[in-house]
Amino acid sequence: MAALPEGTPCWADAMFTDLEGAKAFYGDVLGWTFGESSSEYGDYTQAYSDGKAVAAIVPPMPGGEGTPARSAWCLYLASPDAGATAARIRAHGGEVVMGPMRIGDFGTMVIAKDPAGVVFGVWQAGRHEGFERQGEPGAYSWAELVTREPAKADAFFPAVFPYGAKKMAGGDFDYRMYQVGERAVLGRMAAEGDFLPPEAPSYISVYFAVEDTDAAIGRLTARGGTVYFGPMDSPFGRFAAVGDPQGAAFGLIDLGRTAGEPPRTEDV
Structure with a gap:
C-alpha cells in the first residue's frame, strides 16, 4: 500500500x-x-x-x-x-x-x-502505513472536527496541510469539508450554542462503520456506553454520536442506510 x-x-x-x-x-x-x-x-x-x-x-x-x-x-x-x-x-x-x-x-x-x-x-x-481497511463495518469511515472556535480551525488546518475547503450551503449549521484535491478527507462542525456540553472539550470525532447502527447502539448501551446524539438518518448513512464506558467519544455509522439527497457544497 x-x-x-x-x-x-x-x-x-x-x-x-x-x-x-x-x-x-x-x-x-x-x-x-x-x-x-x-x-x-x-x-x-x-x-x-x-x-x-x-x-x-x-x-x-x-x-x-x-x-x-x-x-x-x-x-x-x-x-x-x-x-x-x-x-x-x-x-x-x-x-x-x-x-x-x-x-x-x-x-x-x-x-x-x-x-x-x-x-x-x-x-x-515507515513500515506501518496506517489503516488496512476503511469504509467497511468495523473500520474507520470518517472524522470531523467539532469545535467551538471554527475560525481558528479554518485558518490553521489549511495552513499546516494542503487542504482546500468546501462549505455546505443552506441549512442552519456551519459545516465545512477539508479536501485533498477533489477528495473530502475531514469535516469541520462549528459547535454552536449547546451543541457540546459545557464540560466537553472541542475534539475530533472518529466514526467507525457498522452493519446496523441501532443494533450497535444496543450492544454499546448494554456494555455501559453512552449515546450523546442520534441515531439519525442522513444522506451519508444512519449515524450516532456515542461514548465508551471510559469516556472516549466516537461515532457509529451505517453507510448502507442513507436518506435524502446530499447537501449542495460551495468553495470557500
Missing part, C-alpha cells in the same frame, strides 16, 4: 486505563479482535477487523506521564515529513505536545493541538 496523501486521515488510537475493558467493549460493539501487546512500545495493541488493522489501544504511560483526564480517540493525519509538519504547526499557532518521535521502523509520530486546543496526531509512515 502506498503512503497516503499528506493530510489524509491514516490511523486512530486511544489510551485506556482499563485495557482489558476496552478490548471487551470494542470487541462486542465493533467486532474487533486484538493482537499481542508490544511491551517494547508501551503495550501498544492493534485492533483488527476481519484480520485487517483498523485502530489501536494503549495503556497509560508508567508514572502517569501523558495520561489524559479521560480516554479519547486520537486521529492521525498523514505527513511525508513529520518534522516539517511540526514546524508548521508551531508557526501557525498550534502546539506540539509530543515528538517528532521515531517509533522503530514503523514510522514517526507527532501529537499536537490546534490553536483552540483540539488534539490530533501526525504520522509519517
Whole structure:
C-alpha cells in the first residue's frame, strides 16, 4: 500500500486505563479482535477487523506521564515529513505536545493541538502505513472536527496541510469539508450554542462503520456506553454520536442506510 496523501486521515488510537475493558467493549460493539501487546512500545495493541488493522489501544504511560483526564480517540493525519509538519504547526499557532518521535521502523509520530486546543496526531509512515481497511463495518469511515472556535480551525488546518475547503450551503449549521484535491478527507462542525456540553472539550470525532447502527447502539448501551446524539438518518448513512464506558467519544455509522439527497457544497 502506498503512503497516503499528506493530510489524509491514516490511523486512530486511544489510551485506556482499563485495557482489558476496552478490548471487551470494542470487541462486542465493533467486532474487533486484538493482537499481542508490544511491551517494547508501551503495550501498544492493534485492533483488527476481519484480520485487517483498523485502530489501536494503549495503556497509560508508567508514572502517569501523558495520561489524559479521560480516554479519547486520537486521529492521525498523514505527513511525508513529520518534522516539517511540526514546524508548521508551531508557526501557525498550534502546539506540539509530543515528538517528532521515531517509533522503530514503523514510522514517526507527532501529537499536537490546534490553536483552540483540539488534539490530533501526525504520522509519517515507515513500515506501518496506517489503516488496512476503511469504509467497511468495523473500520474507520470518517472524522470531523467539532469545535467551538471554527475560525481558528479554518485558518490553521489549511495552513499546516494542503487542504482546500468546501462549505455546505443552506441549512442552519456551519459545516465545512477539508479536501485533498477533489477528495473530502475531514469535516469541520462549528459547535454552536449547546451543541457540546459545557464540560466537553472541542475534539475530533472518529466514526467507525457498522452493519446496523441501532443494533450497535444496543450492544454499546448494554456494555455501559453512552449515546450523546442520534441515531439519525442522513444522506451519508444512519449515524450516532456515542461514548465508551471510559469516556472516549466516537461515532457509529451505517453507510448502507442513507436518506435524502446530499447537501449542495460551495468553495470557500
